[in-house]
Amino acid sequence: MNDHKVKHYLYQAIDRVTFEQILNRSTSKIIWESMKGKFGGNARVKKSLLQKLRRDFELLEMKDDEKVEEYFTRVLAVTNQMRSNGEVLEDTKVVEKILRTLSERFMYVVVSIEESKEIERISVDELQASLVVHEQKFKKTEKGEDQVLNVTHGRGTGTRGRGFNGRGRGR
Incomplete structure (x- = not known):
């Protein structure tokens, strides 16, 4: 029964x-x-899979056009697979990896975090939230620059309008 x-x-x-x-x-x-x-699975297969995941983790790097959330999704997918296959992976190691592999536009943020010596205390979630805020600021700055360029270009300095009439002075 x-x-x-x-x-x-x-x-x-x-x-x-x-x-x-x-x-x-x-x-x-x-x-x-x-x-x-x-x-x-057997131990040999798990060990082989873990080696592959470690290599994937080492090779992770943020692409220039990639958003913060997309990069964190890729990093966390690999780290979660590593942990589920028996790897002991501290959050500090993940935070350090992310900081090392961010694109150039985040370098001043990385330096700021490293200088404040918060790497040991900052969680992966806190780091992501901070980087998303900085990314949003980048977008606002880029939009502002585009608008300035459009306004400047719109005024123009062409030869049409009140210009030279061939006699040495305006119309």
């Missing part, structure tokens, strides 16, 4: 494809061992 209850709970917890693969297993122990082998 207990075996049937356990099988029932296992069947409820898995998706349809997995359910169809283990349906012919006779006991809950056999089902559990089968699922453990399928989803747990």
